[in-house]
Amino acid sequence: MTHRQNWFEGWRLFALLGLTLTALCIWIASMRQFDVDGLRMVIRFTARTSLLFFCLAFSAAALARLWPNGWTRWQRRNRRYLGVTFAASHGLHAIAIGCYAVMDPAGYAAATSAASYIFGGLGYAFIIAMTATSFDRTAQAIGPRAWRTLHLTGGYYLLFQFTVSFGKRIPDMPLYALFLIPLAIVFALRMISMAQKGARRPVQAS
Numbered sequence: 001m002t003h004r005q006n007w008f009e010g011w012r013l014f015a016l017l018g019l020t021l022t023a024l025c026i027w028i029a030s031m032r033q034f035d036v037d038g039l040r041m042v043i044r045f046t047a048r049t050s051l052l053f054f055c056l057a058f059s060a061a062a063l064a065r066l067w068p069n070g071w072t073r074w075q076r077r078n079r080r081y082l083g084v085t086f087a088a089s090h091g092l093h094a095i096a097i098g099c100y101a102v103m104d105p106a107g108y109a110a111a112t113s114a115a116s117y118i119f120g121g122l123g124y125a126f127i128i129a130m131t132a133t134s135f136d137r138t139a140q141a142i143g144p145r146a147w148r149t150l151h152l153t154g155g156y157y158l159l160f161q162f163t164v165s166f167g168k169r170i171p172d173m174p175l176y177a178l179f180l181i182p183l184a185i186v187f188a189l190r191m192i193s194m195a196q197k198g199a200r201r202p203v204q205a206s
């Protein structure tokens with residue numbers, strides 16, 4: 001298929017995006033000679049790139065159903081690869097967090113809490129489980145029902161986690177409210193699409 005042969009489709013798309021994100025993280029950290037401030041910039045950068053790819057993956061099915069066109073069909077077709085790119089972006093978030101903890105233990109302890117370990121840890125557990133089941137063979141192994149339950153629960157949990165992580169910074173930095181807009185849009189799109197799907201379903205005779 002021609003789709004699979006270009007760099008904007010499938011695993012090639014993932015490779016392109018993953019390498020670009022990695023290069024950008026190295027470049028950002030190098031601007032500060034890989035010091036603690038540079039690592040914190042990478043943590044913030046990857047949180048934001050994760051938000052972008054999460055929103056693209058989690059809105060894909062709803063958008064393709066509500067507005068079928070070339071772009072939404074591309075997004076729906078590549079939903080898996082956009083989701084795995086989100087996971088890679090959050091892998092870079094984790095690497096930068098690990099480096100921060102080693103280089104500045106006191107600053108790191110002040111920036112984190114028991115709650116960030118519990119909620120963040122659960123977020124990473126979902127990301128790992130969802131990534132592990134993003135391959136044909138592993139998705140088939142758990143079956144469509146378990147796959148849907150895992151990806152739906154994990155998706156909504158991550159939506160909640162992004163909302164809390166950006167939201168808690170609003171009192172100090174009001175512009176952080178802007179990050180909540182794409183999250184609210186994704187949630188609304190999923191609700192509208194679900195309502196339309198429900199309305200179209202034929203009523204079963206009892």
Ligand code: HEM
Pocket residue numbers: 040041043044045047048093097108111112116117118119120121123124158161162165166169
């Ligand atoms: C145990 C797991 C995690 C730890 C220890 C952790 C740690 C951190 C730290 C220390 C910062 C602050 C960086 C700074 O301002 O210098 C940060 C920022 C952030 N993290 Fe994480 N994180 C974790 C998991 C997650 C997860 C799962 C998500 C989302 C799904 C997430 C989303 C964010 C966001 C949105 C920010 C704010 C970025 C910004 O200021 O623009 N984190 N994280």
